[in-house]
Amino acid sequence: MLEKSIRAFMPYPFAPVKSAPVGTLAGLTFAVKDLFDVAGYPTGGGNPHILAMSGIRRNNSPVVQQLLDNGAQFIGKTHTNEMAFSMSGHNYHYGTPVNGAAPERIPGGSSSGSASAVSNQCCDFALGTDTGGSVRTPASYCGLFGIRPTHGRISLDGCQPLAESMDTCGWFARDATVFAAVGDVLLPEDTVDSASPSLAIHPALFSRLPASSQQCLLPFIDAISSTWGGVHQISAELPDVDSAYLAFRVIQGRESWQAQGETIEREGLVLGPDVAARFAWGKQVTDSQVSEAITVREQVTQWWNEQLGNRILIMPTVPDVAPLLTTSDSEIEHIRRISHDLLSIAVLTRRPQVTIPLATLQGAPLGLSLMGPCGSDRQLIRLAGEIYSLARTGR
Amino acid sequence: MLEKSIRAFMPYPFAPVKSAPVGTLAGLTFAVKDLFDVAGYPTGGGNPHILAMSGIRRNNSPVVQQLLDNGAQFIGKTHTNEMAFSMSGHNYHYGTPVNGAAPERIPGGSSSGSASAVSNQCCDFALGTDTGGSVRTPASYCGLFGIRPTHGRISLDGCQPLAESMDTCGWFARDATVFAAVGDVLLPEDTVDSASPSLAIHPALFSRLPASSQQCLLPFIDAISSTWGGVHQISAELPDVDSAYLAFRVIQGRESWQAQGETIEREGLVLGPDVAARFAWGKQVTDSQVSEAITVREQVTQWWNEQLGNRILIMPTVPDVAPLLTTSDSEIEHIRRISHDLLSIAVLTRRPQVTIPLATLQGAPLGLSLMGPCGSDRQLIRLAGEIYSLARTGR
Numbered sequence: 180m181l182e183k184s185i186r187a188f189m190p191y192p193f194a195p196v197k198s199a200p201v202g203t204l205a206g207l208t209f210a211v212k213d214l215f216d217v218a219g220y221p222t223g224g225g226n227p228h229i230l231a232m233s234g235i236r237r238n239n240s241p242v243v244q245q246l247l248d249n250g251a252q253f254i255g256k257t258h259t260n261e262m263a264f265s266m267s268g269h270n271y272h273y274g275t276p277v278n279g280a281a282p283e284r285i286p287g288g289s290s291s292g293s294a295s296a297v298s299n300q301c302c303d304f305a306l307g308t309d310t311g312g313s314v315r316t317p318a319s320y321c322g323l324f325g326i327r328p329t330h331g332r333i334s335l336d337g338c339q340p341l342a343e344s345m346d347t348c349g350w351f352a353r354d355a356t357v358f359a360a361v362g363d364v365l366l367p368e369d370t371v372d373s374a375s376p377s378l379a380i381h382p383a384l385f386s387r388l389p390a391s392s393q394q395c396l397l398p399f400i401d402a403i404s405s406t407w408g409g410v411h412q413i414s415a416e417l418p419d420v421d422s423a424y425l426a427f428r429v430i431q432g433r434e435s436w437q438a439q440g441e442t443i444e445r446e447g448l449v450l451g452p453d454v455a456a457r458f459a460w461g462k463q464v465t466d467s468q469v470s471e472a473i474t475v476r477e478q479v480t481q482w483w484n485e486q487l488g489n490r491i492l493i494m495p496t497v498p499d500v501a502p503l504l505t506t507s508d509s510e511i512e513h514i515r516r517i518s519h520d521l522l523s524i525a526v527l528t529r530r531p532q533v534t535i536p537l538a539t540l541q542g543a544p545l546g547l548s549l550m551g552p553c554g555s556d557r558q559l560i561r562l563a564g565e566i567y568s569l570a571r572t573g574r
Numbered sequence: 575m576l577e578k579s580i581r582a583f584m585p586y587p588f589a590p591v592k593s594a595p596v597g598t599l600a601g602l603t604f605a606v607k608d609l610f611d612v613a614g615y616p617t618g619g620g621n622p623h624i625l626a627m628s629g630i631r632r633n634n635s636p637v638v639q640q641l642l643d644n645g646a647q648f649i650g651k652t653h654t655n656e657m658a659f660s661m662s663g664h665n666y667h668y669g670t671p672v673n674g675a676a677p678e679r680i681p682g683g684s685s686s687g688s689a690s691a692v693s694n695q696c697c698d699f700a701l702g703t704d705t706g707g708s709v710r711t712p713a714s715y716c717g718l719f720g721i722r723p724t725h726g727r728i729s730l731d732g733c734q735p736l737a738e739s740m741d742t743c744g745w746f747a748r749d750a751t752v753f754a755a756v757g758d759v760l761l762p763e764d765t766v767d768s769a770s771p772s773l774a775i776h777p778a779l780f781s782r783l784p785a786s787s788q789q790c791l792l793p794f795i796d797a798i799s800s801t802w803g804g805v806h807q808i809s810a811e812l813p814d815v816d817s818a819y820l821a822f823r824v825i826q827g828r829e830s831w832q833a834q835g836e837t838i839e840r841e842g843l844v845l846g847p848d849v850a851a852r853f854a855w856g857k858q859v860t861d862s863q864v865s866e867a868i869t870v871r872e873q874v875t876q877w878w879n880e881q882l883g884n885r886i887l888i889m890p891t892v893p894d895v896a897p898l899l900t901t902s903d904s905e906i907e908h909i910r911r912i913s914h915d916l917l918s919i920a921v922l923t924r925r926p927q928v929t930i931p932l933a934t935l936q937g938a939p940l941g942l943s944l945m946g947p948c949g950s951d952r953q954l955i956r957l958a959g960e961i962y963s964l965a966r967t968g969r
Contacts, residue, residue, distance in 0.1 A: 191622035191667050192844040219842070221626030227586035231616030231628050235841065272586050446630065447614070449587040 185277040187295035188255045193235075194219035202250025203360055208302040212293045213256045214263055215240040215306060215348075216337035224339045225261040225289070227272050228448050240337030242306060242348055242365060249364045254302050257292025261454045262439060263308055263341045265289055266316050266518070267511050271451025275504070280322035281543040284501035285511075287317035290351070294321040297351045304352040304361050310341045311431060312497075312522035314349035315534050315548065320501035322536040322544030323351045324358040324563060329553045330529035333365050342434035345427075345526050353536075355564035362560045370554030371489055376562055378403065379411040379490040384521065388498050395540045396495060396547055399570060403493065406569055410493065413486050418479045420520045426475035427523040429468045432461030453508075480528045491562065492550040495521055496534040500543035525550050533559040535567050580672040582690035583650040588630075589614035597645025598755055603697040607688050608651045609658055610635040610701060610743075611732035619734040620656040620684070622667050623843050635732030637701060637743055637760060644759045649697050652687025656849045657834060658703055658736045660684055661711050661913070662906050666846025670899070675717035676938040679896035680906075682712035685746070689716040692746045699747040699756050705736045706826060707892075707917035709744035710929050710943065715896035717931045717939030718746045719753040719958060724948045725924035728760050737829035740822075740921050748931075750959035757955045765949030766884055771957055773798065774806040774885040779916065783893050790935045791890060791942055794965060798888065801964055805888065808881050813874045815915045821870035822918040824863045827856030848903075875923045886957065887945040890916055891929040895938035920945050928954040932965050 188210065196217060199205070213223045216236040223230030239247065247253065258273050260266070268291035269275045278286040279298030286295050290307025294317030297305045307314040309327035318325025326349045333348040340346055348365070352358035380400060385393055404410040436458060442448065443458055450458065497518045502511060525532040530553055534546035549566075551559045583605070591612060594600070608618050611631040618625030634642065642648065653668050655661070663686035664670045673681040674693030681690050685702025689712030692700045702709040704722035713720025721744045728743040735741055743760070747753035775795060780788055799805040831853060837843065838853055845853065892913045897906060920927040925948055929941035944961075946954045 189622075193623055194842045194844065221623075223626075227584075228588060228616075228630065231618075231625055232630055233626050234629070235623065235627055447589045449589065 185279070185295055185299045185301070186274050187257050187276040187292040187299065187301065189213060189223070189258065196247065196253040198247040198252050199250045202248065204246060204364060205250030207250075207304065207357060207360070208252045208254045209246060210255050210257045210293055210296040210302045210305040211243055211253065212259050212290050212305070212307045214259055214308055214339040215243055217243055217253065217256060220256055222339060225259040225263065225270055225273070226448060226450065228446055229442075232446070236337075238337065241334045243337075245364055246361070255296075257290075257296050257305060260289035260291060260313070261451050263289040263310060263313060263339070264435060264454045264457050265451075266312055266515050268317065271454070278321050278501060281320070281501055284320065284503055284543055285506070287320035287501060289313040290317050290349075294318060294323060294325075294351055297321070297323055297353060300353070303354070303357050304350055307349050307351060308338065308341070309347045309349045310345045311427065311526055312518060314351065315496050315522060315532060315546070316518065318351055318534045318536070319496040319544065319546030321351075323353055324355060324536060325349060325351050325534045325546075326358075326362070326556070326560065327525055327532045328366065328556045329531040332367065332531070332554070332556060340438040342431040343438065344434060345431060355567050359560050359564055362557055366556050369557045371552050371558070376407070376558060377411065377490045378407055378493055379413055379487060380493050381413040381417065383417050384494045387520070388495055391540055392495065392499050392545060395538045395545055399537050399547055399566075400493060402569060403566055411490060415486060418482050422475050423479050423523055423527060424516070424519050426472035426479070427519060427526055429464050429472035430476065432457070433464045433469050436461035436464070476527045479524075483524065483528050483530070487552065489552045489555070491555070491559065494524075494548050494550060496546035496548040497521060500540050500545050529553055531556040531559055533563045535563045537567065537570050580674070580690055580694045580696070581669050582652050582671040582687040582694065582696065584608060584618070584653065591642065591648040593642040593647050594645045597643065599641060599759060600645030602645070602699065602752060602755070603647045603649045604641060605650050605652045605688055605691040605697045605700040606638055606648065607654050607685050607700070607702045609654055609703055609734040610638055612638055612648065612651060615651055617734060620654040620658065620665055620668070621843060621845065623841055624837075627841070631732075633732065636729045638732075640759055641756070650691075652685075652691050652700060655684035655686060655708070656846050658684040658705060658708060658734070659830060659849045659852050660846075661707055661910055663712065666849070673716050673896060676715070676896055679715065679898055679938055680901070682715035682896060684708040685712055685744070689713060689718060689720075689746055692716070692718055692748055695748070698749070698752050699745055702744050702746060703733065703736070704742045704744045705740045706822065706921055707913060709746065710891050710917060710927060710941070711913065713746055713929045713931070714891040714939065714941030716746075718748055719750060719931060720744060720746050720929045720941075721753075721757070721951070721955065722920055722927045723761065723951045724926040727762065727926070727949070727951060735833040737826040738833065739829060740826060750962050754955050754959055757952055761951050764952045766947050766953070771802070771953060772806065772885045773802055773888055774808055774882060775888050776808040776812065778812050779889045782915070783890055786935055787890065787894050787940060790933045790940055794932050794942055794961075795888060797964060798961055806885060810881060813877050817870050818874050818918055818922060819911070819914050821867035821874070822914060822921055824859050824867035825871065827852070828859045828864050831856035831859070871922045874919075878919065878923050878925070882947070884947045884950070886950070886954065889919075889943050889945060891941035891943040892916060895935050895940050924948055926951040926954055928958045930958045930962050932962065
């Protein structure tokens, strides 16, 4: 069951974890990103020093407990990028989990082990976290459904924080029905009317993609438009992407240092060079940078609220398929940068986003996303299943 | 410096450890079996659950501190057989460190990582522990000098216990001078007169070996005899080996359960099957078995005291070279059993024993041992160096 060779899991057996004998998730197996507490296990957060300080946790995170109470069977904890602060999937200490849909490509991260576990069919679904794209990116790269829910809508108690105003609990599944069943357990009822979704796109979010990605994704938009009675085109110019990215980075940097800086300095944590550099940058962030970033966040949020209202935005999840494992560090960093132009929209606006494993390009998966208004999470999941079904069966 | 591919070390970087700029060990590097506390590191004892409960230790074990204070440079913590309770070198959770002298053979254990690190030239010496043979066996298998000192002569503070009345702190080195320099730091002065050692053998300890091992080792006895003016032959019949082995096993079983049983049960530790079985056996040991075992231990000790006095016994370390990695579990268990007939003599009598990397058989190393009276540790180390030099240079 636990495939050690895919490097998705903490490779050690700890105590078995009990789940309810019946429930809506009975018969389904799941894995948990090693940021969430699971009783009988340590919580390592992708760093061996944190692991050694962790102790064995006595309580399950509320989200884990809900899954167990509904009959899902826990099979193991999965590797995360260190401190959840990277999107490559490569952990300096533990290596790179295998992308089950494209083994020659990176899995993406930071929820790399969870995406690897599900894409390699080790379990039916897996918990991850999405602060800046850490579920959406590996879901697109590994050919999975993945959700970043409305910020604050699912408890993060018993979960190691990265950046409080951005952290969310998401999950991965191969199957739309499983994906939805987990949402039925973890999500409260929607707070927006979901009778007949109104859809929108912003062409500029597509026109910046590589031509191959555009050619791959746009036919799905046409099909969706035909079935759902049209897609509204937003024509207003997008908020400046560099300002939005900087706002994202400043807030994440400040909050991540607030969350982990004291531990990093007190313990003299040995971090991978990329993660160490990000925390060091976060330490330098000034109060005036933060207040400026918060202003930009409010402007971006207001802009999208005005443009979208309760419409659901269809958008690319990331610009392209997963990079090859041989891709250089500087190229990975560039991909991270341009990915954030797409990924940071939901982060800054706190909107939920679901990525659907629709397309294939160069033999690798590429997701298409739905971003809805806050509190429309269940609607997004339902619509994602319908779109997936349409694409697969024409119905 | 740290060769990950040999699986000797905990593979994660923790904080660097400072040593004195000068001292008798300056310029020498060392590794530490992961039973001893090193400040800035966890202490895992070969089990990932223990590792996660460990926390980061704030203080060095006294032996580690002595080495650092004398200028030795710490390079890493090494894998141990789980809870130090096995001699195969195979750890259920972490795999098998590579035997640097015979990569197709097991390294032996439980100080497997330390023997691997030194035999693969990752460092100059390494700390291990020897409860029932855990330094002497891997030293013989990996072609190294190794010592089990007089019981109680070197502090085991800050070291995870296995069986209190048998645990000792030993070390490995490739080079006789390095081996002795470590002893000069860790050992108090001898308590027995060491002017002119008187040597002895018991032929029955050799006659039970495989013929190939006898043919390999006996010429060294002849050479030693010529140089040191004869070797006394003990002719009295050996104490019953099965009774002695049982006494060893009962005392070790009782003490190991006393040391670790509460943790094993409270935490529900997941242990490798062989180690779990040994602890389970130890739990069943009765008080009357223990008192009988203690009587046997006293008889064995008295017998050897009478036969040897202050003489130094030359004896095989283990019956044969290291088994091949492909050897079956049942054969490994048989080898363990017959090895203990030799190894348990020093354990029961609390005498120090040094193994010398003298012989080669089938391309693999085979050690020859010196066992002296309690408190003759430095004399044994000196004599081991002289015998090694005699064998190598004829002088």
